[in-house]
């Protein structure tokens with residue numbers, strides 16, 4: 424794109440939408456539901472406008488998202504790329520297969536019960552980012568400017584620590600990750616040191632709910648000793664009872680920045696919150712606007728971990744931040760298995776949110792494969808906010824094709840759906856997704 428569209432990019436018509444599912448290498452990371460599979464599905468969305476401008480977006484890539492992305496893409500063709508509000512109306516008209524909506528926890532984000540709206544919003548988010556990227560490129564403006572302008576030049580991220588195996592189970596085709604195992608406090612501290620060395624992270628989150636709470640308390644204590652004063656978080660994804668949650672909060676009160684989703688659901692979180700001074704954060708009991716009144720009314724959470732994939736995009740994320748501000752609740756950001764397009768999108772929106780007091784989560788260091796010509800970089804734990812038009816990233820077509828070919832490969836067909844319990848069964852054949860509360 425050489426010049427700015429004279430009539431204003433917002434009026435540009437979308438002429439094509441390309442959807443490319445990919446499988447991306449994922450290390451053997453543990454969470455309360457099981458183990459990450461060796462490759463994880465993502466969907467790359469390209470929106471092309473009449474002048475040849477191409478915007479990119481990214482979202483979950485499991486079948487239930489692809490089913491909605493196809494019809495949404497068809498509806499978007501011929502519409503104005505700047506009609507971002509219209510995306511929600513278009514998505515409302517896309518039918519969700521009833522079998523996709525159940526009370527089960529959605530493992531691709533561990534975010535409470537699955538609903539048709541949550542599915543639709545996750546798909547809309549990728550389209551919205553692609554449209555914003557295209558619009559920004561057409562207008563010669565960075566995405567943060569389209570959101571009202573940045574209030575900071577860099578966004579801080581925290582080191583996301585996982586219990587992990589050294590490698591995927593025997594016989595499972597996988598990429599080597601070189602991080603080694605982390606199955607005890609010593610391994611967790613070694614992982615934190617390596618992340619801090621490479622990326623400069625100054626705060627850490629440990630994905631818990633994997634081992635009995637005493638072991639995870641010991642790991643957080645070891646982190647506190649290794650990184651005195653660093654903000655620390657522990658997130659068992661709702662695996663604990665109220666009593667266990669209160670006990671862990673008591674034992675770690677002096678070192679935790681916040682405790683993330685210790686117990687499942689707003690009523691349990693509210694009970695825990697009433698019994699501990701440790702702030703509670705969530706990306707599970709508040710993931711839609713409908714869930715806010717009960718959670719805020721009961722003072723169940725002090726930090727909402729927004730995620731533009733959940734909330735329907737960058738503009739909705741800003742709306743969430745405004746609601747949180749009104750109620751004196753902090754916002755930060757949740758993340759899982761995203762690539763550089765989404766990290767760029769997160770950075771743009773985070774740059775525009777006033778009063779961001781907590782470093783945002785990111786899985787990006789674990790996703791060593793990407794679809795960009797240049798990976799995003801962290802300096803002192805921060806990503807610099809790009810002022811280039813759009814998101815400021817460039818798609819690497821060869822990489823995209825290679826990761827798409829892996830997705831097409833029938834040998835990897837079973838991995839097109841994320842299933843942490845199935846991956847765990849390769850290591851522990853008797854494994855079933857644990858009932859909650861697990862401890």
Ligand SMILES: O=C([O-])C(=O)C[C@H](O)[C@@H](O)C(=O)[O-]
Pocket residue numbers: 452453454530531532533534630658660706757758759760
């Ligand atoms: O609660 C969270 O922070 C997450 O769910 C983040 C990720 O989904 C993580 O738990 C994972 O992928 O195992």
Ligand SMILES: [Mg+2]
Pocket residue numbers: 658660683684705706707757
């Ligand atoms: Mg969480």
